Amino acid sequence: MTKISNTSTMQEPVSERRDFFRKTAVYSVSALAAASVMAPVKIQAEDDPAIMEEQPWSTTWGDPVTKNLYGLPSPYESNVTRRTTPLLSSGNMKASIAVTPIQDLSGIITPNGLFFNRCHGGTPEIDPNEHRLMIHGLVEKPLVLTMDELKKYPNVSRIHFIECPANGGPEWRNPQFPSIQFSKGFMSCAEWTGVYLKDILAGIGLKPEAKWMLAEGLDSSHMGRTIPIDKVLDDAMIVWGQNGEALRPEQGYPIRLLLPGWEGNLMVKWLGRLEFAKEPFYAKEETAKYTALTKHDGKAIQHFYANEVNSVITSPCPEKPWSDLKKGEIVEIEGLAWSGMGTIEGVDISFDGGKNWVEASLKGLVLPQAWTRFSYIYKYEGKPLFLSSRARDDAGYVQPSVKQERDALGVEGVYHRNGIHTWEITAKGEVHNVQILS
Numbered sequence: 297m298t299k300i301s302n303t304s305t306m307q308e309p310v311s312e313r314r315d316f317f318r319k320t321a322v323y324s325v326s327a328l329a330a331a332s333v334m335a336p337v338k339i340q341a342e343d344d345p346a347i348m349e350e351q352p353w354s355t356t357w358g359d360p361v362t363k364n365l366y367g368l369p370s371p372y373e374s375n376v377t378r379r380t381t382p383l384l385s386s387g388n389m390k391a392s393i394a395v396t397p398i399q400d401l402s403g404i405i406t407p408n409g410l411f412f413n414r415c416h417g418g419t420p421e422i423d424p425n426e427h428r429l430m431i432h433g434l435v436e437k438p439l440v441l442t443m444d445e446l447k448k449y450p451n452v453s454r455i456h457f458i459e460c461p462a463n464g465g466p467e468w469r470n471p472q473f474p475s476i477q478f479s480k481g482f483m484s485c486a487e488w489t490g491v492y493l494k495d496i497l498a499g500i501g502l503k504p505e506a507k508w509m510l511a512e513g514l515d516s517s518h519m520g521r522t523i524p525i526d527k528v529l530d531d532a533m534i535v536w537g538q539n540g541e542a543l544r545p546e547q548g549y550p551i552r553l554l555l556p557g558w559e560g561n562l563m564v565k566w567l568g569r570l571e572f573a574k575e576p577f578y579a580k581e582e583t584a585k586y587t588a589l590t591k592h593d594g595k596a597i598q599h600f601y602a603n604e605v606n607s608v609i610t611s612p613c614p615e616k617p618w619s620d621l622k623k624g625e626i627v628e629i630e631g632l633a634w635s636g637m638g639t640i641e642g643v644d645i646s647f648d649g650g651k652n653w654v655e656a657s658l659k660g661l662v663l664p665q666a667w668t669r670f671s672y673i674y675k676y677e678g679k680p681l682f683l684s685s686r687a688r689d690d691a692g693y694v695q696p697s698v699k700q701e702r703d704a705l706g707v708e709g710v711y712h713r714n715g716i717h718t719w720e721i722t723a724k725g726e727v728h729n730v731q732i733l734s
Contacts, residue, residue: 369409376400378410379477383466391416391517393460394546395481398608398632399615403660404455404667406484408539412560413546414460414482417517420566424550427514429534433572436501443550446534449491454533454556455666457634459483459603461559461711469707471729476613479729480717483634485667488554489537493570494529502529506572511553514568521562522576523555527601531556534567557636557665558601559711588709602636605695606714607643607670607687618725623678629656633668633687640668641690649682649718649732650697656685681721682732698731 342348369376378394394413396406406412424443432438463482466472473479502525509528512520523532533554536543543549548565555562571577588597609631612618621627633640640662644653656670670685688694696704698715720728 376410378413379481381478391418393482395477396484397477397615398481398483399476399610399613401610404485404632404663404669405539406486408486408541408544408547410484411486411538411544411547412458412460412482412484414560415515415546415565416519417515419546420515421545422514422550422566427550427568429551429567429570431496431500431570431572433510433570434503434506434574435497435572436503437499439496439500441496443536446491446551447536449495451489451491451537452533453487453489453537454531455485455487455661455663456554456556457483457485457665457667458554458560458563459606459634459636461561461600461603463603464713464717465710467729467731468702468709468713471731474614474729476608476610476615476729480608483560485634486538487540488533488535489540490533490535490551490554493532493534496534497529502572505574508573508576510569510571510573510577511562511564511567512569512571513548513564513566515566519564520577521564523553523562524599524601525572527555527558557603557638559603562601588705588711590704600712603634604712604714605633605635605637605640605687605689605691605693607631607633607685607695608717609645609683609685609719612683612721612725612727613719614727614729617727618676618721621676621678621725623676625676627674627676629672629674629683631656631670631685633670633685634666635687635689635691635693636665637691637693638689639664640670641688643668643670643688644686645670645672646684646686647681650684650686650716650734653686678723678725680723682718682730683721684716684718684732686716699733702733 376397378396380392380394392415396410396412401410427443429441429446430439431441460482464480467479471479507525509523509525510520511523512518533556534551535554536551538544538547543552548567551567552565553563553567588600589595590597609629610616611628611630618627629645631643633643640658643656643658645656646653654672656672659669659671662668670687686695695714695716701713701715716732718730718732720730722728
């Protein structure tokens with residue numbers, strides 16, 4: 297029986313802390329022994345100054361809330377940023393890429409300041425009061441919308457990833473980057489707010505012969521992409537909101553096209569015009585760029601569109617190695633899975649490069665065309681591993697091995713690489729980017 301007393305005595309802070317450790321150490325050890333799955337907990341020593349001494353931030357006034365009226369991350373998180381390299385932009389930073397630090401993220405939502413970015417002619421600064429969206433071509437009532445008029449339509453919010461079709465593309469032949477951020481960071485996931493395009497078209501009348509839509513942006517490149525009408529009338533959205541706020545300029549402010557699950561290059565930013573027609577609007581350059589030859593017969597795959605089922609282990613990774621782990625410690629293996637074809641149904645993990653597999657747990661929200669977190673609790677043994685993940689979706693697709701992918705498409709591709717990704721874990725806990733070809 298535990299006796300509870302409301303009697304108190306005045307003690308020095310250090311004495312209080314020492315007394316706390318004496319009373320709680322036994323309970324902490326007992327809790328650890330009783331837990332079925334528990335990460336290792338270290339009981340702090342009584343001479344640890346971080347515990348035993350009052351810290352400066354506890355004894356002085358902090359900054360007022362008015363210091364940064366738009367909140368900023370802690371300065372201790374300054375290393376968590378998007379990153380770029382001239383290798384990804386051919387030295388032209390006006391047509392550049394900034395990749396997401398997926399190794400540092402939690403959950404499935406990417407903060408707006410870390411969201412993957414790709415532009416073809418720099419980021420324009422557009423006055424939303426002067427912005428117009430023109431919808432014309434094979435429609436009964438051509439239309440020009442201001443931002444205020446566009447926002448009068450019923451809005452919806454959906455969580456979806458956007459992935460560049462070249463995510464992992466530099467590694468068709470062999471590993472290129474000793475980094476998960478540069479090898480798999482050409483993607484992000486967010487909550488998007490806007491209007492379904494089909495709701496706008498219902499009011500202006502789409503002609504039956506309309507089979508394709510051209511989406512054109514208002515940046516200096518006037519980037520245009522052609523979308524089949526089936527996708528337009530399914531779940532295509534015009535969005536103005538991202539994670540509860542207006543789109544950032546680099547994400548297409550004030551509006552962009554969203555095509556859940558499909559290639560990021562189709563989701564035109566700074567959207568200014570939609571034209572409907574019988575035939576596709578392909579330019580020769582676009583047709584050549586976004587096709588791929590199959591290895592066995594040389595025929596071209598012209599319409600990729602949806603990003604295939606994929607996954608990657610985010611912890612451990614080259615940026616988050618196991619070098620501090622001790623043999624016998626319990627650690628969580630964690631990663632991301634995604635599919636443009638549907639919803640992630642399951643993820644398997646291999647410790648020997650794909651010879652044997654165990655099933656991981658899905659955690660958090662599991663949504664269609666969205667990132668899905670997976671997890672596996674592992675007892676670290678301090679031995680070399682080849683750590684891989686393999687995802688499957690509810691459309692029946694299973695992530696292929698590197699060999700299966702190469703047998704179909706060779707090694708000359710750039711886009712739609714979704715072969716199983718493998719990390720080599722050394723006996724020292726170091727993590728290297730490798731490919732398993734068997």
